[in-house]
Amino acid sequence: MxxxxxxxxxxxxxxxxxxxxxxxQDLSKVQNQYLQLKQALPNFRLHYAVKPLPDANVIRALKAVGASFDLAGNGEIDLVKSQGVSPNDCIHTHPIKKDSDIRYALEFGCSVFVYDNLCELKKFIPYKKNVQLLLRLSFPNPETPVDLSKKFGCTPDEAMDLLKAACELGINVVGLSFHVGSQAPNPKRHVEAIETCNGIIRQAQADGIDLKILDIGGGFPVDYLNAEDTDIDAFCAPIREACNKLPVNLELKAEPGRFIAAxxxxxxxxxxxxxxxxxxxxxxxxxxxxxxxxxxxxxxxxxxxxxxxxxxxxxxxxxxxxxxxxxxxxxxxxxxxxxxxxxxxxxxxxxxxxxxxxxxxxxxxxxxxxxxxxxxxxxxxxxxxxxxxxxxxxxxxxxxx
Incomplete structure (x- = not known):
């Protein structure tokens, strides 16, 4: 700013x-942060994570520059709906949900959800004709102040069993997701997670499971020490390089929150x-x-x-x-x-x-x-x-x- x-x-x-x-609140800065990250990750669809700043003005400003949105609860659904956001531009990424939460999101029209365990997967059995699931993986990162893999995500070793379980239940699993932690100091863990997911995606393809999406979450840092702009293009360069090794035609997503809002x-x-x-x-x-x-x-x-x-x-x-x-x-x-x-x-x-x-x-x-x-x-x-x-x-x- x-x-x-x-x-x-x-x-x-x-x-x-x-x-x-x-x-x-400077709305031009909101848009500028989004556009900087979009330029740094040109092949990604960026879903603004609403939770760090759930504000109608911010939603409108981002919608105006083409952003998509990442939702984690019913109130966030109400917020983006009130601003005319299309449900097709939204994903629901809370790994643990009540049945009523799933129904509320589906009534809005959002059909992409996340799961990371068998109990959560079975919640989608009644809705299997209407949902697309991403399996969330855990990549612990003690370098971050908020390690989001502590609470959510399956281990890479558990991934194939959970993917196969979705297929056996007739539930459409379409990709993988992860979050390496908030305020990542460097892109090292992003790169390691992408490389691990690359192996899982290729193994799944060999087993007849067609994964079409990889969501790399957030963690893009801001400079709280000096209140200066982050060189986000340099931060994302290793991420771009790692993504070049992924299967072609894989849809790439990210969930920036703090980087846009802070x-x-x-x-x-x-x-x-x-x-x-x-x-x-x-x-x-x-x-x-x-x-x-x-x-x-x-x-x-x-x-x-x-x-x-x-x-x-x-x-x-x-x-x-x-x-x-x-x-x-x-x-x-x-x-x-x-x-x-x-x-x-x-x-x-x-x-x-x-x-x-x-x-x-x-x-x-x-x-x-x-x-x-x-x-x-x-x-x-x-x-x-x-x-x-x-x-x-x-x-x-x-x-x-």
Whole structure:
């Protein structure tokens, strides 16, 4: 995100206009991230994973540039349906589902699902004429902060038995899928997983099972340390090379979530209290780990933070959130200016697993989302003589079910 396009003065004006806290959502950045990844993986159909930022504006922006969507629950189905997304552009990738979840997705028109065990496979027997299944494989990756193979996926050694079981039950299994973990530091595990899947696909073909799809999941990283763009083309180069060895005419899919969502939002919150405890300055802001900074707990992410203050003095300090819970700490031992009530805290790279996982603990409302076409447009409108900001769409985010 080109955060330099918004000056400190811009953010102060936005606080006066909209109140604090809020998240600024740049839809041009959403589209740009998608198009960068599409260029890096030109032969892939990219299904935006809705879960890190389930937002109507984001869905519309991605739909406009040709994205498909990856769904994991009924609420996400409702969201994409409300934005006119075709079910043909959707896959349902939650490995564990209730029968009612399967029926709900089929009623929408989404027919591609995932399974990773025999119990889950048997749930599709009543719907075998209407579904296409992907077998999800596990590729543990301790290098990632969130290893998604810990909870889901069969081992490669189990794959052939589960593929044959689907065929014996008359259920149409059409491909393989995997996810090497969130925020992969390098493409090594993607490549290893693709190579393993290549062997399974060829073995399945030899046994008369025609697999037509490989879904490599997500894991494409963003730069939380510096809040800079990732060289996604370089990251994907080994993935492209590995895919060149796959059988021809295999349909390739990916499920980017964080890579698209994270860079599109910044957070702005205000200092609402100042204290000194054990000779350490404590600054209390009106957003915290129960709110937009929830990803610091759930997602194991430390967001880049800065403050807007006139003080030249700095000191090791504590940033605390607004709730009555002592776990609501944003940072300790952080070098900060001497802040006063009304000074601002700015968080960067806050699009993924922030508002999506925020709560209203203590009945403190979630931060508003200010959704704009671009940061350039927001800058122009905040500095126009007309005090109204007509093209901004401000949403008070409802509690997620």
């Amino acid at each position: 080109k955060q330099s396009l918004l000056t400190n003065a811009d953010l102060k004006k936005a606080v006066k206009k909209f109140g604090s806290p809020f998240l600024i 860079p599109c939002m910044i957070s702005v919150s205000s200092v609402v209290g100042v204290s000194r405890r054990q000779d350490v300055p404590w600054y209390y802001v009106d957003d915290g780990v129960y709110g937009s900074y929830s990803g610091q707990i759930f997602d194991h992410v430390v967001y880049p933070k800065s403050v807007i203050s006139d003080s030249p003095l700095t000191e090791k300090s504590v940033l605390a959130g607004p709730t009555c819970d002592s776990i609501d700490i944003l940072a300790e031992g952080i070098n900060l200016p001497h802040l006063k009530v009304g000074d601002l805290l700015v968080g960067r790279m806050m699009g993924a697993y922030t508002s999506a996982t925020a709560t209203e603990f203590n009945f403190i409302p979630k931060a508003k989302i200010i959704s704009v076409e671009s940061l350039e447009k927001l800058h122009e409108e905040l500095n126009s003589q007309d005090d109204s900001v007509t093209t901004l769409e401000i949403e008070q985010k409802a509690r997620l079910a």
